[in-house]
Amino acid sequence: MVPTVRAAGPTDAAGVVALLRAARPHLVVTPQVLAWQATGKPAERFGMLVGLGVRLAYARVVDEPASLAFAERHGYRSGRRNVILGLDLATAVLPPAPAPPAGVRLVTAADLPDPRPLYEADLAAAADEPGDVGMDEISFGDWRAAYWDRPDLDRALSTVATADGVVVAFTVALTDGRDRYLSGMTGTRAGWRGRGLARLVKHASLGAARSAGLRWAYTLNDAGNDAMRAVNAWCGYRPVAAEWRHLRTLHE
Structure with missing residues (x-):
């Protein structure tokens, strides 16, 4: 199967949530939130699209060498570190x-x-x-x-x-x-x-x-x-x- 890259839509929410939960068990995420971010009133805030006049893109990158190197290759500069805590x-x-x-x-x-x-x-x-x-x-x-x-x-x-x-x-x-x-x-x-x-x-x-x-x-x-x-x-x-x-x- 040849992978493809396309814009995500509301119908992708369930699959994306399943992937996120498998990759990062500490995330608290639901299909409803992803669909809301993509189509609701705050869609522009979460979409980070250049056509909307956005000048600064923000990302959270896992603290591991491969992920940090990927972000650097794509023009991101490192900021502050977050520690994720569980109970x-x-x-x-x-x-x-x-x-x-x-x-x-x-x-x-x-x-x-x-x-x-x-x-x-x-x-x-x-x-x-x-x-x-x-x-x-x-x-x-x-x-x-x-x-x-x-x-x-x-x-x-x-x-x-x-x-x-x-x-x-x-x-x-x-x-x-x-x-x-x-x-x-x-x-x-x-x-x-x-x-x-x-x-x-x-x-x-x-x-x-x-x-x-x-x-x-x-x-x-x-x-x-x-x-x-x-x-x-x-x-x-x-x-x-x-x-x-x-x-x-x-x-x-």
Whole structure:
């Protein structure tokens, strides 16, 4: 059989997911997400097409010589390293739940009457997050389409800490509808850091995931983000893989 290369479409989603799950068992991915990325409102954001005016392509490359060499040959330059961490919720012993600071209460994303406070907290937390690609320019409408409305977002497991109606910390949970859970993003507003809020929201979300019957929990950790590495180690996560973020300039 002669291999062919063509543009992927919605009908390819199931086959691509099967391949990804076989090649990288820690991925949390579903056919619905791939189809949504290809045809839904955020298709342009995920498509990375030059005709749309994209100038910078972003890729995640497995931390192995062959994959890194392939990316380099195709014009990508290496950025920051991610460590992928895993946790078996069926056997892990979670630490005791921390007590919320005075004036802080925990709710789920499903409890929010309006997602805008979470959007505002996401932008605030991401402002100084280690990384190669920022999101400080994203509008509420684009954020809602790309993050809040994505089909694998589990709002009941996504946990937020609020104070006087303001979201001060949060962790976003993505699930595959079977047995896998991924921490999509955990963040704390700058003025609220150092009070254990990241541990608080992650612990609550992981406990809820276990109660919901999920087995495998994963999270990505920037290798240089020591504060979040400490939080994840406290939760019981252990390294299972690594990858490098890569960037390629499409037009000067």
